[in-house]
Ligand code: 5AD
């Protein structure tokens with residue numbers, strides 16, 4: 001018998017890439033590949049790349065440099081494939097800059113990987129960055145029970161890809177293409193299979209997930225809210241999440257779903273990018289500061305325990321001190337439970353990249369530090385407000401010490417519990433006893449869950 005071939009997949013960037021990496025591994029499992037965590041012993045290495053900021057994109061080339069050295073030193077014939085958004089955006093350049101690469105494959109062509117690898121084996125370097133007419137999801141095999149078990153009780157399901165919003169800083173509409181929603185029946189089938197394999201929490205993902213408008217079994221267009229209502233009726237589904245959303249697509253039915261669906265976690269990632277109306281307009285976000293704030297008011301009205309996370313960009317072209325103050329001010333007003341923040345990175349081909357009023361690196365660095373300090377304080381205040389509260393956690397994996405398990409709170413905080421009465425994949429009601437910088441600790445609760453009110457920072461200042 002042959003030794004199984006070994007596959008090493010490294011994912012950069014967003015959750016969509018994590019999902020896609022799993023789908024590629026599932027596809028190659030059929031071809032006899034088993035996954036390894038060690039690139040040195042792999043017969044095939046796939047880098048699943050991210051193009052969102054320059055730093056992310058450049059990582060690919062340093063990673064490829066490392067792989068080339070490793071290959072030379074070991075005299076190995078490891079195949080190397082580059083997938084994801086850098087592959088899509090600069091396939092030809094990768095081939096030119098990195099002769100070590102055998103295959104470049106864009107996100108819409110993952111189902112063709114076996115053919116592409118066969119061509120590469122025959123000595124051809126191949127690039128496939130088409131947007132093919134056929135639906136890749138029809139050709140990507142589902143994970144086996146063993147693969148799902150290994151990935152744990154939470155899973156992503158892609159419901160939508162691409163973006164039609166064209167924010168002026170963003171490469172996504174170019175790398176992932178126009179918005180396409182998957183048909184409802186296919187999503188339900190995928191979810192049913194995952195639940196049958198032991199998954200308890202599903203996160204619906206898409207670049208613009210709340211713009212979902214998939215064809216329903218009744219031939220009508222279904223919204224994300226309608227899809228989730230149907231999913232919430234499925235046996236075994238304990239928790240539901242969705243990410244990433246755009247403020248303009250937070251429909252009333254989606255807000256109502258937060259009130260009506262007990263499985264829908266009271267935690268929303270809603271990128272705002274800036275608190276300045278001027279900058280929001282220049283970013284082509286299609287909404288102002290007031291719309292964002294009033295949305296949050298509405299959402300908190302239906303779900304008082306809702307917590308928020310967001311994305312911010314500092315140093316967008318033309319951003320003044322005053323604009324930046326508006327961003328800080330919005331952060332203070334909302335009191336985010338967590339957030340991601342970035343320096344603006346000019347991306348080739350996007351409208352803002354050619355803007356004359358680029359902000360200096362120095363100013364970007366200063367603003368980012370100041371914003372992150374405030375966001376950190378906001379997060380700490382939220383975490384601190386969880387002490388003494390009781391909520392359900394979903395146990396996901398073993399902790400460092402014997403007898404410990406780590407679960408996730410409704411707000412995605414890691415919670416460590418000693419000797420829980422139930423195992424991985426179960427919900428456990430815990431009371432939070434300690435709050436650390438990276439995780440919380442809890443004990444099995446005697447009482448039912450008590451909601452955390454989600455505005456600790458604002459409350460502190462009031
Ligand atoms: N520069 C900096 N940050 C960016 N993002 C997207 N494009 C850029 C860019 N050109 C950030 C946004 C988005 C997150 C995924 O990445 O905040 O919400």
Ligand code: SF4
Pocket residue numbers: 163164165166167170171172173207208246
């Ligand atoms: Fe990019 Fe999101 Fe804007 Fe779409 S909505 S262009 S993905 S930032």
